Amino acid sequence: MTAPTTAPTTDQTTDQTTDLLTIRQMCDAFDVTPRTLRFYEAKELIRPVRDGMKRLYARSDRARLKLILRGKRFGFSLEDIRQTLDLYDRQGSNLAQMERTYALAQDRLAIMEAQRAELDEAIAELQAELRAGAAVIAEVKKAGGAAAA
Amino acid sequence: MTAPTTAPTTDQTTDQTTDLLTIRQMCDAFDVTPRTLRFYEAKELIRPVRDGMKRLYARSDRARLKLILRGKRFGFSLEDIRQTLDLYDRQGSNLAQMERTYALAQDRLAIMEAQRAELDEAIAELQAELRAGAAVIAEVKKAGGAAAA
DNA sequence: CGTTACGCTGACGTCAACGTCAACCCCACT
């Protein structure tokens, strides 16, 4: 129980000289505003601890925030993200809950893989279009350079 | 200029028996609402022709709509999409305009490639998490089946 | 010739994801 083997999830052992960041430090680190962090907290996406009234963000909060921002970049809603975020930390739960979460994560994975496939296709198309565009530009330049209107 | 060699972009030749769809047909085909199509038109993303007052959507409109919806899935704004959409059909333009559009498309491509890299990473992480989750579930099932609390 | 169906045009409503602003608290200086 006390030996951190290979999975340091929510480890208690490493809180030397406070591993906690203030809201401002978080903002600087992740390039977000305080308002955003409070908003995410209101939406129950992160749960910083409190020192009096001040919020303090632990490593797990940073990990969650990283996942949140990534999810956003992929176009998932905050609500979507909140659902699957539970997968990454919530292990203290019953079997049924775990299986539901597992299934949910599988769905997400499928979505992401489909998205990747479509992204590959879109990239290929855009590249082709760029090549064509470059050719046209080159031609116009040659013709235009020789005989301008 | 007149010979369609291998690039059938916006071909005039194929308009047999009206290749035009009504707004409803478009909605059914692309799973969007009429409001959405009118909205896109107001934002100058598509330009259907009119039969009297009714909108009619040609093949080029369908191609554009496909690109629009795809762009949205990747998290681009309609305004972003409108910009780069021009790359795909606009050949009658001056050199400066073409080069701007070209540069814009290159930026887009870079963004999409970065997005793909991050998506790959996210997929890998989620897969790992799923494997771990599956292992935990299996273990719980074995232990729980032998000696329930 | 009424009415039903589809379409059009404003105009206003809504929802997510924050931004902005006011008012307050607390602690540290000086």
Next chain:
DNA sequence: AGTGGGGTTGACGTTGACGTCAGCGTAACG
């Protein structure tokens, strides 16, 4: 004792992307 720098909680504003609704046109149907 004031003042400055974080931090906090409402509460309202904003922007993008539509939804919704009222009022109208018109073409077809029975």
